[in-house]
Amino acid sequence: MIEIVDALGEDGLLRYYGWSYGTALGSYVAAMFPERVERMVLDANVNPHDYQAGHFGEFAEDIDEAFAGFLESCFNVTNGCALYTQVKPNTTEDLLDAINLALAPLAQNATLGAEAYLTYLSIKSTFVQPLYFPRT
Numbered sequence: 001m002i003e004i005v006d007a008l009g010e011d012g013l014l015r016y017y018g019w020s021y022g023t024a025l026g027s028y029v030a031a032m033f034p035e036r037v038e039r040m041v042l043d044a045n046v047n048p049h050d051y052q053a054g055h056f057g058e059f060a061e062d063i064d065e066a067f068a069g070f071l072e073s074c075f076n077v078t079n080g081c082a083l084y085t086q087v088k089p090n091t092t093e094d095l096l097d098a099i100n101l102a103l104a105p106l107a108q109n110a111t112l113g114a115e116a117y118l119t120y121l122s123i124k125s126t127f128v129q130p131l132y133f134p135r136t
Contacts, residue, residue, distance in 0.1 A: 001029050002036055013038035020044045024051045067127070071095045099127065 005014050014037045018026035023044035030037050071092040074081035087098045103124060110120040 001025070002033055005036065011038075012036065014040070016040045018042050018044070021046065024048045063128075068092070070130075 001014060016026050023042040023046040026040050026042045027048040030040055074084050075092045078084050083095060087095055089095050106120040106123060109116040
C-alpha cells in the first residue's frame, strides 16, 4: 500500500477504507507506518491480533444475535418473507426449528465425503452469507 501511495506522487500519505480482510491489512499498515497514514476507516469484525494468530475467536461473536434479528424481521413482515410464507410459523422459534430440521440430515451426511460436505456448506451459506451484510 505504501508503494502505491509513493507511486501516486502526491503527498505520500495513505487514505484507506478497509472492510473484512482489508481491516487486518489496514491495521498492519497503520502499525508499521503510522507516519504515512493520514486517515483510515476499518469497517469489519476482524480482530487483527486473532487473525495473525490464526484463530477468529471474536469473528462470529454476534452471529446468533444477527440471525435472531433476521428471524424476528422475517416473522414481523409475514408475507414479505419467503421463509415465513413457507413455514407459516406461530413464533420465531418455529422458523428456527424449520431451518434446523432442513439442515439436520445434511449436517449428518456432511462427514460422508467431500461432495456431501460441500453441499451442506453451500446450503448453510444461504443463511450465513447474508448475515455478513445485516442491513440487506
